Amino acid sequence: MRICVIAEGCYPYVVGGVSGWIHSMIQSFPEQEFILLTIIADRSLSGRFAYSLPPNVIEVHELSLENMEWGSVNRRHRTRLAPQVYQALRSLLLNQEVQWGVLFDYFRTEKVSLNRLLMGEDFYHAVLDCYHLQYPDMVFSDFLWTMRSMYLPLFLTLSMEIPRADVYHAVATGYAGILGCMGKHFYPSQLIVSEHGIYTREREEELIRAEWVQRLYKKIWIQQFKKLSLAAYQQADLVTSLYQHARELQIELGCPPEKTMVTPNGIEYHRLEHLAGVSAENSGYFHIGAILRVTPIKDVKTMIQAFAYAKARQPELKLWIMGPFDEDPDYAAECFRMVQSMQVQDVVFTGRIQVADYLGWMDVTILTSISEGQPLTILESFAARVPVIATNVGNCRGLVLGEADSFGPAGIITHIMNVQEIAEAMITMARNPAMRKRMGQAGYQRMMARYKVEDMKAIYQSICAQCAARQGLTWDNQGQQAVPCAALPQDK
Numbered sequence: 435m436r437i438c439v440i441a442e443g444c445y446p447y448v449v450g451g452v453s454g455w456i457h458s459m460i461q462s463f464p465e466q467e468f469i470l471l472t473i474i475a476d477r478s479l480s481g482r483f484a485y486s487l488p489p490n491v492i493e494v495h496e497l498s499l500e501n502m503e504w505g506s507v508n509r510r511h512r513t514r515l516a517p518q519v520y521q522a523l524r525s526l527l528l529n530q531e532v533q534w535g536v537l538f539d540y541f542r543t544e545k546v547s548l549n550r551l552l553m554g555e556d557f558y559h560a561v562l563d564c565y566h567l568q569y570p571d572m573v574f575s576d577f578l579w580t581m582r583s584m585y586l587p588l589f590l591t592l593s594m595e596i597p598r599a600d601v602y603h604a605v606a607t608g609y610a611g612i613l614g615c616m617g618k619h620f621y622p623s624q625l626i627v628s629e630h631g632i633y634t635r636e637r638e639e640e641l642i643r644a645e646w647v648q649r650l651y652k653k654i655w656i657q658q659f660k661k662l663s664l665a666a667y668q669q670a671d672l673v674t675s676l677y678q679h680a681r682e683l684q685i686e687l688g689c690p691p692e693k694t695m696v697t698p699n700g701i702e703y704h705r706l707e708h709l710a711g712v713s714a715e716n717s718g719y720f721h722i723g724a725i726l727r728v729t730p731i732k733d734v735k736t737m738i739q740a741f742a743y744a745k746a747r748q749p750e751l752k753l754w755i756m757g758p759f760d761e762d763p764d765y766a767a768e769c770f771r772m773v774q775s776m777q778v779q780d781v782v783f784t785g786r787i788q789v790a791d792y793l794g795w796m797d798v799t800i801l802t803s804i805s806e807g808q809p810l811t812i813l814e815s816f817a818a819r820v821p822v823i824a825t826n827v828g829n830c831r832g833l834v835l836g837e838a839d840s841f842g843p844a845g846i847i848t849h850i851m852n853v854q855e856i857a858e859a860m861i862t863m864a865r866n867p868a869m870r871k872r873m874g875q876a877g878y879q880r881m882m883a884r885y886k887v888e889d890m891k892a893i894y895q896s897i898c899a900q901c902a903a904r905q906g907l908t909w910d911n912q913g914q915q916a917v918p919c920a921a922l923p924q925d926k
């Protein structure tokens with residue numbers, strides 16, 4: 435069976451998190467052929483893979499959403515649309531019921547010049563209708579250029595040539611979800627959507643904080659992403675999430691409940707059970723490990739500030755910020771300068787590491803993110819019996835404090851961006867070794883009960899086996915038999 439994995443801004447360019455999950459899943463099914471359809475911010479990332487691709491990855495297709503140069507268009511060369519295409523475009527802009535199939539066919543069968551389309555009369559008139567009906571208080575010229583900028587990445591997506599596959603597996607909604615919808619539209623296939631975080635909510639949080647978007651236009655951008663997610667939810671055969679609250683959010687955003695399924699993360703716990711202890715040169719410290727990408731979403735600045743306050747009261751603290759800082763070099767540079775300007779001692783930026791080389795001598799790990807799904811770093815800490823400090827985002831509370839189990843707390847949950855609260859959590863952990871031991875054991879038991887990689891793989895094997903059966907294909911993964919997956923809607 436041929437499976438097309440569609441990812442945005444992660445695999446195989448970025449290490450960890452969703453990328454690690456994709457890499458693991460591809461390796462788990464060596465008998466199947468995989469195609470990668472990746473969305474990147476700009477062409478400079480093309481071919482710069484952070485992973486060595488498994489041998490069963492047979493093709494890689496890249497879509498760059500890099501901005502194009504606007505130019506004037508001769509009037510006689512401006513793109514005119516057939517009536518049904520114009521109506522589909524107009525419904526798209528007005529957030530009405532979108533005729534996605536019409537748009538998919540138009541972008542595939544026509545040699546569409548995006549410059550001519552976006553600068554053309556039909557797009558202008560559709561925007562004008564949208565303006566008069568919904569946003570008459572805005573400055574029209576600004577509104578027009580905002581709509582052109584907003585729809586450029588979507589139209590670039592719609593212009594993408596989709597490789598043929600039996601299953602399209604979009605690891606997000608948004609533009610990745612639209613590509614998955616296109617695959618299902620053009621070829622006899624199944625569409626699976628797996629959200630590790632709720633894409634719409636993540637984009638909404640980013641837009642609320644974004645300085646590049648004027649306040650008046652934030653709502654329009656948020657509606658755009660909701661619209662893209664809804665399309666994926668409606669066309670998908672199955673929509674997975676990592677935990678129950680995420681499933682509830684998907685349903686709230688328009689996903690039919692009968693399509694949804696909770697599929698928790700799983701980790702290869704064996705490689706993290708017996709790790710080397712602290713070296714002699716690092717003995718005498720209380721080690722706090724932050725396994726993350728140094729990006730704004732991880733809120734490393736709050737972590738550094740909290741550590742500075744905690745260290746003033748607990749001098750033996752040492753903070754290890756373990757992970758790459760090349761994804762957002764400007765933000766990383768700001769973090770480096772913060773450490774210097776605050777004159778904080780014992781903060782180490784390791785860069786990209788092997789988690790197993792460090793995790794064994796961490797006393798506690800910390801995550802101060804402002805948005806998460808179900809962090810693998812927490813599960814990795816649990817596998818090493820290391821307690822966790824985490825902000826109350828995504829499924830962090832459920833992982834750390836438990837959901838319908840009696841193992842007890844495996845760490846401390848704090849509010850986001852609360853420097854004092856996070857600092858107090860560091861101090862509390864440092865001063866209570868017996869508590870840390872209990873928490874580490876609770877985390878290990880919780881991980882073993884629900885978050886083993888074998889359990890995760892079995893679920894996805896069942897899903898893929900049913901997809902294969904629906905299309906009359908043979909599913910064979912090293913002779914393993916998959917059990918039926920009740921969540922996948924049955925043929926009628």
